[in-house]
Amino acid sequence: MPVTVQKQEETGVPAHATASARCPHLGAQYNPFAGPHVDNPHAFFERLRKEEPVTFSPMLGMWLVSRHEDIVAVLKEPARFSNRDMLASGTHLTDEAKAIFSQGFDTRHVLLGMDPPEHTRLRRLMNRGFTAQRINGMAPLIQQRATELVDTFAGNGHADLVEQLAWPLPAHVILGVMGVPSEDVWKIARWSADLHQLLFEHVPPEQQVEMAQGVRELQRYCIRLIEERRANPREDLTSYLVAVEDDGEALTLDELVMAIGASLLSAGHESTTALMANTWKLALEHGLWEQLRDHRERVPKFLEEASRYDSVAHAMIRTAREDVMVGGVRIPAGARLMLLYAAGSRDESLCPHANRLDVxxxxxxxxxxxxRGIHFCLGAPLARLQFQIATNVLLDRLPVLKLVPNQDHGTWQSLVLRQMKHLKVEWSTAQ
Known part of the structure; x- marks a missing residue:
């Protein structure tokens, strides 16, 4: 296949051949915040891949990129495509909200929104806290917490797997790993939700001040946690990050606050919650629960296939550093691209019958x-481990499970993540 990301001078396309004239209409139909593109975007994504794989969205002010080949090509070119605007893609902040943010720490120190060489240094230091040995050492904590949570509802005959398992488990796990007291889980989760919404959703002006104050409270909490660990180190990830050095250079306070608050406490649980809930929903919708129960070796593979088939991490954003061609379309310097991961992962070029869930x-x-590339998810091994342990606990305790019919999952979507508020299930307590 030809390389799909090219400098303009390599293509011979004249400067006046604007891409917006070539991709006029499908992008204008896309709304990631409401309607069918939230509940099930895949029919629309299939049209994008076939008809307009690179097209402009006036609503978002971004170019939608939907083919796997084009997305990967962009992700492999950090020198041409920057992450610098990744965290400035959601809410248009009011002056009051901006004033509150200006009192805090700069989001330029969040790993997700950094470019090399700054990203390279910070990622290298954080990687040392997520070694395979450290991740595997978390298994007993995950097993204990998952078992305790399932025990609270196993005898009831019904449960909401989002509220009672997929949401509390990752929150307790990442905060436990960081050394945060369990009684602080819920307020940190609330502040984390404030941060995610302001960064990646369209928050109404009347709600922004309260959410911005929540983000500042999260930052203040992180400062207190950092100061306490400097005085009294423990065997937790916060203590490691406070002490870690690279050639004698430690993380700055700004980097620590953003690494702990935004990259770990906030991002460390919301995506895992969405991943687990959606994968369990797919297993039940497609009649695969009993198959997984009887063939436990298929649980890890099913997670990967479900993630390919219906990715909850549905997009990421990049900014073109120069005029380039993506998928045959001219993208001007400074333009932002929305890389539709969920569309690219179901691309027909990846595998036979890509629109089929096949364990x-x-x-x-x-x-x-x-x-993919330098921004590959730092917490992917931990998310996979949590899913596998929690799923096996469910299969052990609730071997015959079914979805409550006609339920409203309360699905909603930010620019980067699709989530459910509810996953209601039922079973016979006489099994």
Whole structure:
């Protein structure tokens, strides 16, 4: 396949051949915040891949990129496509909200919104806290917490797997790993939700001040946690980050606050919640629960296939550093691209019958749920481990499970993540 990201001078396309004239209409139909593109965007994504794989969205002010090949090409070119505007893509802040943010720490220190060489240094230091040995060492904590949570509803005959398992488990796990007291879980989760919404959703002006104050409270909490660990180190990830050095250089206070608050406490649980809930929903919708119960070796593969088939991490954003061609379309310097991971992961070029959920595939192709390249998700191994342990606990305790019919899952979507508020299930307590 030809390389799909090219400098303009390599293509011979004249400067006046504007891309917006070539991709006039499908992008204008896309709304990631409401309607069918939230509940099930895949029919629309299929049209994009076939008809307008690179098209402009006036609503978002971004170019939508939907083919796997084009997305990967962009992700592999950080020198041409920057992350610098990643965290300035959601809410248009009011002056009052901006004033509150200006009193706090700059989001330029969040790993997700950084470019090399700053990103390279910070990522290297944080990677040392997520070694395979450290991740595997978290298994007993995850097993204990998942078992305790399932025990609270296993005898009831019904549950909401989002509210009672997929939401509290990752929150307790990441905060436990960071050394945060369990009684602080819920307020930190609330502040984290404020941060995510302001960064990646369209928050009404009347709600912005309260949410901005929540983000500042999260930052203040992180400062107190950092100061306490400097005085009294423990065997937790916060203590590690406070002490870690690279050639004698430690993380700055700004980097610590953003690494702990935004990259770990906030991002460390919301995406895992969405991943677990959606994967369990797919297993139940497609009649695969009993198959997974009887063939536990398929649980890890099913997670990958479900992530390919319906990625909850549905998009990421990049900014073109120069005039380039993406998928045959001219993208001007400074333009932003919305890389539709959920569309690219179901691209027909990846595997046969890509629109089918198939746990028996000999090999699941590499999907985009965790990204690709230098920004590959730092917490992917921990998310996979939590899913596998929690799923096996459910299969042990609730071997015959079914969805409550005609329920409203309360699905909503930000620019980067699709989530459910509810996943109601039922079973016979006489099994």
């Amino acid at each position: 028996t595939r000999e090999k699941v192709p590499q999907h985009l749920t965790y990204g």
